[in-house]
Amino acid sequence: MTLGVPVEPEAPDARELLLDELTDPAYAESQPTWFDLVAQSVIDWFGTLRLGEGGGPPALALVIGAIVLAAAIAAALLVYGVPRWRNRSRLTTELLGERDRRTARQLRRDAERAAASSDWPRAIADRYRAIARALDERTIVTALPGTTAHGFARAAARQFPDHAGQLEAAADRFDGVRYLDRPGTADDYALVRTLDEAIDAKPSPLPAVAELVGAR
Structure with missing residues (x-):
């Protein structure tokens, strides 16, 4: 009987799978500091x-x-500073109130897919988490388990003061769709996506030592 699942993925799909695998935090854990x-x-x-x-x-x-x-x-x-011998399993299994091991790249991809389906709550939540994950990957701000969206926004604003207002606004959108059952809109998602792209394009502040932020 012939199965419908392809043995080898197409080239674009294979590249996507490879990049996702290589950006898994497990690879970063195994690298010497x-x-x-x-x-x-x-x-x-x-x-x-x-x-x-x-x-x-x-x-x-x-x-x-x-x-x-x-x-x-x-x-x-x-x-x-002291080498960051962090417990990556703790830091990567909880992100802004939810268990999540996705990388920033994966979160952005999933947010775009959700936006394409007009699933604005998921798109907004994933894109805001992508901001938090990206700053953790860049060792700028580390959101510890229990960190709130606004707690993260305040910590990130200390590193990127020019975006303080946008960070608070994005945190409002995240809390709205995550806890207040707001439907979210395309404009809300555009705000969070624009912020993510702007921060991602900025160089890391010096010295590049991660700020740890807990629940507050």
Whole structure:
């Protein structure tokens, strides 16, 4: 019996599936941080040293080298902050009051599909979540479990003050369709989408250290 499911997807569909798979947070979790790379380099360097051998450096030089390396690591921590060993499972399973592991790209895609079907509540909610997810992926603002739409908007406004009013307006639209059973409109979705595109086009503020925002 012949099945109707294609064995191999068409090229555009295959590309879409591949991009979705590669943007899954699980891949980011497995990548070493800059701190991991520096620490491994230090370990490897010490592994090449041999005390008591004619060709190796004297003990005093080793002590001085260790002090210099420790000072460099301490300075890096002061400048860039502690490496973000975050529990990604917690941060990616809840987003603005709902369990959601989608990436910003996936949320935007789903929002556009919902908008094409005039499903404005879903389109607005997904697009606002895309803003939150994108800022988390860019390590600018991290919405912890329990963060409200307006709590996130205030945190994001501190990083992008030019968009403070739009962020509050978008949070109002999100709360309206999410909690107040408002139907939403094409104009409401356009407001949130325009905000998402504007923020996404802006460079990350410096220093690029994520602001953690909890429920408030």
